Amino acid sequence: MKFVLNYIRREEWSPYVAGILLGIVGIAAVWLSNSLLGASGAFENLAGMIGKALAPAAFDNMYFNFIMPPGITYGVMLLVGVFFGGMIGAATSGTLKWGKKDAANSDSQWKRIFGASTAKRWALAFVGAIILEYAAGIAGGCTSGLAISGGMLLAPAAFLFIAGMFASGIVTALVIYRKNY
């Protein structure tokens, strides 16, 4: 028991142990609510909801009417849970940076490559997130919703997606890091 509690307090688990936990969560999602663990779809549901309220004509299309219906869906609740789950994880290991000085930009590796500017970090994250969400829309899911959830149902789409993701990820990392790769 003491061992388990000490392990929970560790900042970094073995990825294998954390992976087993995620696998069990994936099984539970299918068993308890017959749904998958998607994260990126929730943003589209929320965006659709805001869009319908502000500019109904622009959002009255196939995508937002049928593929990604706006509203508070299962995925949105899951995403809220992910947020708090991550916070709990950080709190148990004492690394929660809520309100701390370097909370907005604390990654030393990032600072080494791009410089110390917090604005630059936020701008890059914003641009990257747009690319991510757009690509998730094309592929039909993100790392969790397609690669992991699709993969565990042995969907061919998941493995095509993982192959594409790593191919271009490696090239992008090469371009960004150049000499430091």
Place this chain on the structure above:
Amino acid sequence: MTNFITALVLGAFFGFSLNKAGLTKYNKIVNVFRFTDMAVLQFMMTALVVAMSGLFALRGLGLITFPAVPATYIVGNIIGGLIFGVGMALTGY
């Protein structure tokens, strides 16, 4: 409503496991593309193996039915994956 509470709890465990594996950090995500830290792959593949063996065993026992499997459209999946990788290496998502 119960479905939403299940989603919240499952999401919390999901976030917890991501945090503990270190996948909430920029350097972990980027380093897998630099081949210096394979935690992302170890985590993803362990989750995949556990979940797929559990799910197919449970379906074999007739306890669960599968939800709609993500659609396969080869060009879209690959192009989506290619663009996604760029964003992933930039942002560290």
